Amino acid sequence: MLDHTPKEIKERKAVVINPAKTCQPLGATYAALGIHRCLPHSHGSQGCQMYFRGHLNRHFREPAEASTSSFTEGASVFGGMANLKTAINNVFHIYDPDMIAIHTTCLSETIGDDLPTIIRSSEKPEGKYIIHANTPSYVGSHILGFANMTAAAIRYLSAKTGAPNGKILLVPGFVNPGDMREIKRIMKAMGVDYTMLPDTTGVMDAPLTGNYHIFPDGGTRIEDIIDAGNCLATVALGQFASGAAARELENRCGVAPHIMDTPMSIDVMDDFLMLLSRLTGREIPAELEEERGQIIDIMADLHQHYFGKRVALFGDPDIMIGLTGFLLELGMIPAFVLTGSPSNDFEKRVNALLAKAGVAGRAKAAGDLFALHQWIKNEPVDLLIGNTYGKYIARAEDIPFVRVGFPIMDRGVHSYQPVVGYRGLMRLLELMGNALLERQERDAKDEDIELIM
């Protein structure tokens, strides 16, 4: 497995080998799927939407419908206006969504199609919406695309009417519906009224009833996005995926932005609950404090399973920062923390967490899995955490492997389960503990097999 990966590390400036990111439009598609009765539209070649849909299908095991401008060579030369106008007409006539969320691609950005002008001059049925986000595939990653489309929804729709709605706009980040459900449960337990944007629950985890509809019941309601301008604050979980939306709502409607990390550690969960409490005046309920106590109980009882273990983790920047915090709380060593997404801030943020804990580790933005594999070859780790692609490294180096992040295409159920909130932390503890202990047992002699561990 991965037999051509040498231990010796040579500097690379150009070639990316085994990426740990993908392009903006995928994130824009996922964000748009989280708006009720919204059809994502890819303004580019047909292959783009085929690739995004296929990838989303495989991770969630759910439909992910999206349309495309189907660029041909002619459209690439003369511009994509005619294709987009035709597409808009067809989408509204055939599929009748309430909104089309258009994202651009490397193709349409390179030829410089002017989306606002095309949209303004397009026919659109009464009461329907068209929004767009510029998502050139040669800038940033799928996380930036998610951030851009979420912000675009606010830019196009949100308005301040002067009638405060007392709600929090909650931007959950590029996470699973399982995570979003957990965040909603926490909001409910706090007694806080909120709008979640985007919200892929009920869309990317829709039930099988035998009655299919292209637009499932879930997703943020358009009227709630409009009303977001009247929210009392925005809470954005994850600066990379959610920060842009919070800043956009501040700029447009003066709603105060509170941008924090994805709540994947005790520290950040405490901050999250305290922030909600401060913003709304609600007290943190006993129910959540009890859950917190349970996690602390588990961490104390089982600390020996985790302490001092060296971990390599890769994935999206917000998830990596969140997870690094939790690993440090367990006394684990985040030896390598890598994201494929380019960022000036990522390495600083992770390094600050490591420094605060007094742990030596290496953070890398705009990295790839080839580099991560080489680091592991040189300085072995006890555990690897990442998306499905990690299994090749895990197999090559015989390392226990825990799947967290996007995409996970070789296991099921994960998208229904959280990695955020106290319940998410409990799940992470179980996943990591099981992986480590199963490895210990696999390698143990008969006489060293313990009944109780």
Place this chain on the structure above:
Amino acid sequence: MLDIAVMKEEVTKILDHYKGKTYKSRKDHVLVVDSSEAPQEIVADCRTVPGIITERGCCYAGCKGVVVGPLKDTVALTHGPIGCGYYSWLTRRNKARMNEGDKHNYLPYCFSTDMQETDVVFGGEKKLRQAITEIVDIFNPPSIMICSTCPVGLIGDDIQAVARWSQEQFGIQTIAYGCEGYKGVSQSAGHHIANNGLYKNVIGTGTDPSVKKKYSVNILGEYNIGGDGWEIERMLHSLGYTILSIMSGDGSVARLRNAHFADLNLVQCHRSTNYNAELLRETYGTDWIKVNFLGVRATIKALRDMALYFGDPELITRTEEFIYGELEAIEPEIEKYKAVCQGKTVALFVGGSRANHFQGLFEEIGMETVLAGFEFAHRDDYEGREVIPFIKENADNKNIENITGQPDEKMYRLLLSKEKFEELNKEMEINYFKGMIKIMTDGSVVVDDINHYEMESFMKVLKPDLFGSGIKEKYVIHKMGTLSKQIHSYDYSGPFAGFKGAVVFAHDVAMGLTTPVWKLIKPKWRRDAAPERTLAEVL
């Protein structure tokens, strides 16, 4: 069983929902099979209507993803932003392994120039050169294939010049494919571009004729999905054939170089490799036959045709004995699964060959195909190769280079005399493919480039028990409470090819139809209450 008139009416109703140009564009892509109207014409390989929610992909996907990608001993370097390389990384199930003597397998790797904004503004050639330099430094691969994505063509990077530079600089064969996503109308243009590149640069470059043994063949258009190619290899090897190369599942550039030494070419996927089948015939005189190793009867026909072509009585006898032995082993198994599947119906929407290839497999377990369609096929895949002279060039396909082969002075040879060829051509089809429509029953529906709306509509009208397609359609079908099988990836099962594969296939279909979940969809409290019967009513 299917009523032609009723179906035609249903098709009209479905198409009537479209307006103006969209109606005009779609109406000739759908037909109801009616043998009284044969030969029936269909429109295919045309632009997709924007916004219609197509299931199609792009030129890059056809070139890098389908044909070039599976070659294991070459570095396929995607020149473009990260997405294209990333999405085509290990997502197609073209299995490969290191066989004896193999030193290279780059399939678990994704190589990309990860173009950034500055590359798009100032040109990406510099980064491409640097990427190749680094690849050579780290891997020293035997060859490199540059596959370009949309922006590359738009900004005018000269990838051919970079390929020449790389070849001179490092002495490593470097082939550039201008397979930008916007070219053509689907994956199909990419297949053609990949065929051209391999024909011009790889096929025929092998210089050691000793690789050629008795009954040497190439298998074109076999991608080793789920190990199909390995099962075909097992059968052919045990019959005494030599497989010189496979294009391209578990294939290698090294073996493909020797393709011109073959006596006969076997074409499994006609759509993606008919170009090279024809070029090999024109250049080296090698005949090709359309084979289909999916389905028991189709496999038997392929094996018999091959033996008949070589005309060796011993080979013919050996083939019959082999078929007998294989059949004996599988028949009871197939019968067991057939009992479950008998009488059910299936709709198929796949690629450019599989909607055709799989019909026999389903028929053998008692399932009727009520709808079949292709994502990126051409008219010849539907109507047969006789239609090729009548296919009109259009603005989208005319820019894809169409090569014609010239007989190679040294290597051109005909295995069969003219008389022998004529005689055989009566018994089997040589250098010919009859297409899909002819195998379909009256009243069944053929849809080219189906879209989401049509798929949903036909599901309601035809109510098939199974829909065979790809990942984008799969979960839509499941949400309807109907079984869907992925005919591209086999849902990570397989092999489905050959005799043994037919058993795996029959098992999988029977399993899908039998799994208790379908009966659990309605909660008990929503089911029609079955009348409770008590003993007292009878006693």
